[in-house]
Amino acid sequence: MKGDSQPESDRFEPAPHPRDTFGLFGHRKAEADFLEAFRAGRLPQAFILGGPLGIGKATLAWRMARFLAAHPDPGAPEVLSAKNLSVDPAHPVFRKISSMTFGDLALLRRGYSDKTKKFFTRIAVEDVRKMLHLFEQAAGGGGWRMAIIDSADDLNAASANALLKMIEEPPPRSLFLLVAHQPGRILPTIRSRCRRVMLQKLADADLRAAARAALDAAGLTPEESALDAACLRAEGSVREVLRLLSASDAKFDAQVTRALAMLPQISWPLVHGIADSAAGDETALDALLAACFGWLSAGLREKRGLGPRAVAPYAQAWEQLEREARELAVFNLDKRAFTLLAFDLLAQTARS
Numbered sequence: 566m567k568g569d570s571q572p573e574s575d576r577f578e579p580a581p582h583p584r585d586t587f588g589l590f591g592h593r594k595a596e597a598d599f600l601e602a603f604r605a606g607r608l609p610q611a612f613i614l615g616g617p618l619g620i621g622k623a624t625l626a627w628r629m630a631r632f633l634a635a636h637p638d639p640g641a642p643e644v645l646s647a648k649n650l651s652v653d654p655a656h657p658v659f660r661k662i663s664s665m666t667f668g669d670l671a672l673l674r675r676g677y678s679d680k681t682k683k684f685f686t687r688i689a690v691e692d693v694r695k696m697l698h699l700f701e702q703a704a705g706g707g708g709w710r711m712a713i714i715d716s717a718d719d720l721n722a723a724s725a726n727a728l729l730k731m732i733e734e735p736p737p738r739s740l741f742l743l744v745a746h747q748p749g750r751i752l753p754t755i756r757s758r759c760r761r762v763m764l765q766k767l768a769d770a771d772l773r774a775a776a777r778a779a780l781d782a783a784g785l786t787p788e789e790s791a792l793d794a795a796c797l798r799a800e801g802s803v804r805e806v807l808r809l810l811s812a813s814d815a816k817f818d819a820q821v822t823r824a825l826a827m828l829p830q831i832s833w834p835l836v837h838g839i840a841d842s843a844a845g846d847e848t849a850l851d852a853l854l855a856a857c858f859g860w861l862s863a864g865l866r867e868k869r870g871l872g873p874r875a876v877a878p879y880a881q882a883w884e885q886l887e888r889e890a891r892e893l894a895v896f897n898l899d900k901r902a903f904t905l906l907a908f909d910l911l912a913q914t915a916r917s
Contacts, residue, residue: 574675574684575623575715575744577804577848579783583623583715585663586782587654590775591767592625596650598762599629603639609760611732611741613717615748616764618851619804621775623715625764626742627662630670630711633740634658637708669704671696671712673728675719684847686897688714690723697731700739709738717743717751718894725752732758750891766801776806785810805855808848817842817849821856824908828860829915831908840904850900854890857907858883864914878917882910 576582589596595614602608612629614622632650635658636643652659661667673696675684696712704710714720720728732741732755743759745751767775773796780787787795787810799805808814817839824835843850861883868875886907893903 571677571679572684574677574719575672577619577807579785580779580803580807581782584627584665586624586627586778587651588775588778589624589628589650590621590778591771592621592764593649595625595762595764596628600632600644600647600650603633604644606639608740610735610739611743611755611759613743613745613748613751613756613759613761614764615745615761617766617800617802618746619799619802619806620764620766621803622744622746622764623713626713626715626744628652629742630713630740631658631662633709633711634662634667634670637706637738669699669708669710671699673712673714674716686719686894687721688719688724690721690727693720693724693727697727700731700736704738707738709740710736711740711742713742713744715744717745717755718747720751721895722752725755729755729758747891767803768801769796772796772799772801772803772806775803779803779807780810800855808852814848814852818852818856821853825856825860825911828908829912831912836905836908839908840901843904844900850904853904853907854886857886857911860911861886861914878914882914885910 573582580586599608599612612626614626616622628650631652632647635652635656636647638644654660658667662670665672673688673692675686675688676692677684699712700710702710714728717725728741729752731739735741741759743751743755748756748761748763766772773792776792776796776799780792791810792806795806795809798809809818820835820839820842824832824839827835839853843853861879864879865876865883868879889903889906892898893900
């Protein structure tokens with residue numbers, strides 16, 4: 566299930582997969598709280614790890630799972646003396662989890678279609694049911710049975726309800742780790758049964774260190790000035806740093822920046838080109854959304870001192886764009902049409 570022959574929907578190239586990432590940057594309180602709860606025997610059956618893309622939520626989830634797999638007894642000396650959740654990369658559990666051969670850990674994510682050469686838009690209910698078979702068997706060596714869902718945003722109604730049934734009444738020593746970029750989209754009945762841990766964007770020092778570690782692992786050596794500029798624009802996201810350092814993504818960003826700068830005028834040939842790129846690349850679509858919300862955020866800051874009437878169009882446009890983006894993801898709508906609608910909405914906002 567490691568995906569040596571297929572792309573992985575929970576990995577962002579060129580960074581290593583989170584299961585192969587040894588270090589954790591930031592999120593020290595979340596790590597310490599998990600360790601304390603485990604030692605005290607108060608570990609809940611499910612966590613939601615929420616926050617923006619690319620800040621280390623999945624890395625923390627794999628780190629949690631790896632620690633429990635290596636140290637299943639909360640009273641063991643190694644657990645009582647642990648300062649964090651790190652596991653030596655030479656430990657057999659680390660190697661088994663990295664190769665996806667650790668039998669008591671399941672991974673639930675969007676699959677890849679060999680026919681279309683694209684990822685499925687949602688996590689299928691059949692994949693949830695297959696994953697849940699793990700929890701119908703005894704854990705090896707009396708340890709923990711665990712599942713990482715990356716991301717829970719990708720569950721549809723049927724797959725979410727199938728997962729809910731197991732989270733409601735899990736067998737002993739079970740743990741579900743739900744990575745969520747937008748926790749509000751998770752089924753309310755699932756949210757109510759999970760401990761929610763909201764992670765914040767990385768501080769500057771942690772962001773640069775995490776980005777450097779990812780680049781080193783990928784064998785990439787960008788100019789320091791380029792790395793500094795990417796970190797400055799990345800809003801605390803390692804994923805965004807890596808994306809900004811890509812030449813093709815830099816070209817796309819320049820097109821989006823140019824189109825936004827022209828508002829309320831719209832260069833439709835330019836916007837149609839942006840729409841073509843966003844329709845064929847999920848990363849480009851994410852970048853477009855981030856840029857649109859960034860434009861609205863700048864407008865809100867600029868108009869704040871002019872009173873509610875000046876701010877209202879930007880706030881309303883924000884709400885509408887969020888709603889349209891949710892429907893785009895849930896119903897797999899036309900991304901080209903969404904892009905055109907987004908620029909038309911921003912142009913109307915600028916005119917107002």
